[in-house]
Amino acid sequence: MAKEDPETNFSEWYNDIIERTGLTDKRYPVKGLNVWPPYGWKLMRLIDERIRKHFEDFGYQEVYFPSLIPKSQFNKEAEHIKGFTSEVYWITKGGDSELDEQLVLRPTSETAMYPIFSLWIRSHADLPLKTYQIVNVFRYETKQTRTFIRVREIHFIEGHTVHDSYEDAEKQIADDIEIWKRVSEDIAVPYIMGKRPDWDKFPGAYYTIGADTFFPSGRSLQIATIHQYKDNFAKPYEIKFVDENGNTKYAHQTTFGISERLIASIVGIHGDKKGLIIPPRVAPIQIVIVPIPGEGVTEYSREIFEELESIKIRVKLDERDQYTPGWKFNDWEEKGVPLRLEIGKREVSEGKITYAKRTGGKASMPKEEFMHKVNSLLEEIQSELYSRAKERINSYIKPLHSLEGEIDFYPNYVYWCGEKSCANVIEEKTGKSILSTTEGFGKCIVCGREGQKTIISKKY
Ligand SMILES: [Zn+2]
Numbered sequence: 001m002a003k004e005d006p007e008t009n010f011s012e013w014y015n016d017i018i019e020r021t022g023l024t025d026k027r028y029p030v031k032g033l034n035v036w037p038p039y040g041w042k043l044m045r046l047i048d049e050r051i052r053k054h055f056e057d058f059g060y061q062e063v064y065f066p067s068l069i070p071k072s073q074f075n076k077e078a079e080h081i082k083g084f085t086s087e088v089y090w091i092t093k094g095g096d097s098e099l100d101e102q103l104v105l106r107p108t109s110e111t112a113m114y115p116i117f118s119l120w121i122r123s124h125a126d127l128p129l130k131t132y133q134i135v136n137v138f139r140y141e142t143k144q145t146r147t148f149i150r151v152r153e154i155h156f157i158e159g160h161t162v163h164d165s166y167e168d169a170e171k172q173i174a175d176d177i178e179i180w181k182r183v184s185e186d187i188a189v190p191y192i193m194g195k196r197p198d199w200d201k202f203p204g205a206y207y208t209i210g211a212d213t214f215f216p217s218g219r220s221l222q223i224a225t226i227h228q229y230k231d232n233f234a235k236p237y238e239i240k241f242v243d244e245n246g247n248t249k250y251a252h253q254t255t256f257g258i259s260e261r262l263i264a265s266i267v268g269i270h271g272d273k274k275g276l277i278i279p280p281r282v283a284p285i286q287i288v289i290v291p292i293p294g295e296g297v298t299e300y301s302r303e304i305f306e307e308l309e310s311i312k313i314r315v316k317l318d319e320r321d322q323y324t325p326g327w328k329f330n331d332w333e334e335k336g337v338p339l340r341l342e343i344g345k346r347e348v349s350e351g352k353i354t355y356a357k358r359t360g361g362k363a364s365m366p367k368e369e370f371m372h373k374v375n376s377l378l379e380e381i382q383s384e385l386y387s388r389a390k391e392r393i394n395s396y397i398k399p400l401h402s403l404e405g406e407i408d409f410y411p412n413y414v415y416w417c418g419e420k421s422c423a424n425v426i427e428e429k430t431g432k433s434i435l436s437t438t439e440g441f442g443k444c445i446v447c448g449r450e451g452q453k454t455i456i457s458k459k460y
Pocket residue numbers: 416417418419422444445446447448449
């Protein structure tokens with residue numbers, strides 16, 4: 001059982017549960033670098049698999065670029081360097097000798113990829129180019145590190161596309177928004193998406209769209225970003241093509257970034273006092289079978305295990321004999337396994353299966369019927385998690401009509417005119433940051449001019 005309740009003591013609960021359940025091991029002796037034990041890594045890999053599928057359904061192809069970037073290549077886009085300069089790790093020596101040219105350990109891969117894109121792209125026939133890669137990136141974070149949320153070695157999923165026009169790049173952004181929606185459904189994590197204010201966009205981007213989700217602590221977590229680069233990178237990296245009329249033009253580009261923060265959001269949004277709840281679509285173990293010792297139970301449990309495995313369910317049969325069934329129930333609940341089967345003498349004699357959903361509820365049915373319904377049962381848990389999380393998140397975000405009086409810790413909607421001076425007032429009076437603007441209009445809470453609906457929150 002977790003030591004704390006996420007509703008009242010989120011931070012301690014989070015730090016405890018991720019290590020206790022085997023998602024991470026924080027004992028590695030370098031700050032911000034964590035070990036992925038089997039359970040955590042399997043979860044990440046299953047999420048990656050879903051992401052790969054969604055990217056490829058939209059015409060992306062997977063690539064792999066080197067993790068070291070020459071200084072001269074890194075330094076070409078001024079805004080980009082400025083944005084990352086305090087966060088990069090430098091490699092200055094090879095063995096005992098100083099390198100002729102220093103190397104950057106990639107904090108993101110624009111500057112690794114784009115010089116090569118400029119060689120790959122010659123004519124409009126080479127466009128659009130849609131690539132993604134799943135790699136680790138390194139950022140020298142100076143703020144307090146926190147597993148899966150702010151780390152120095154990040155499991156990173158980055159999409160990079162190149163187009164013949166701004167309009168075509170805009171269509172890509174619409175596709176990316178749809179890809180992101182599918183990923184979020186796989187992990188049953190609701191979010192709010194909107195345009196970041198200019199001062200918060202990605203270094204070098206024309207504009208940035210961010211998706212944020214919200215934790216019981218009241219803080220928001222950025223879990224996906226999509227960037228329109230226009231030709232901001234194409235110019236310094238000379239990504240040019242010859243169009244239908246023989247004119248040479250600069251290309252337009254977009255990127256899309258997701259990270260291991262997806263795991264943080266699964267933990268933070270679905271977890272409860274008993275531990276994790278992992279959505280069935282990505283759960284390393286979807287079903288656990290706990291035998292309750294009795295005549296014929298071992299054979300019957302193994303039969304069920306084999307049947308489930310043969311229909312591609314990720315199933316575990318817990319035959320450890322040093323633990324009681326009750327202890328095992330708690331153990332698997334804590335690890336967030338969505339469905340538990342309890343198999344005892346009665347189940348054997350009646351040919352039934354008794355199951356308990358991690359989201360609540362227990363029932364029995366004939367084995368044959370269960371095998372027939374198991375996939376829809378798992379999908380039912382998935383959608384229960386999703387709708388429960390949506391309700392919770394909606395309850396966190398309240399409209400704020402005045403900046404006077406007491407303002408609580410939770411996120412709000414306000415209307416904001418877009419002026420930095422008004423943003424400063426909002427941020428100062430609430431202690432929250434402007435996250436993003438979304439659809440909806442009203443009077444700016446500071447100056448009264450026409451404003452857009454804007455989400456403000458304390459951030460991770
Ligand atoms: Zn204003």
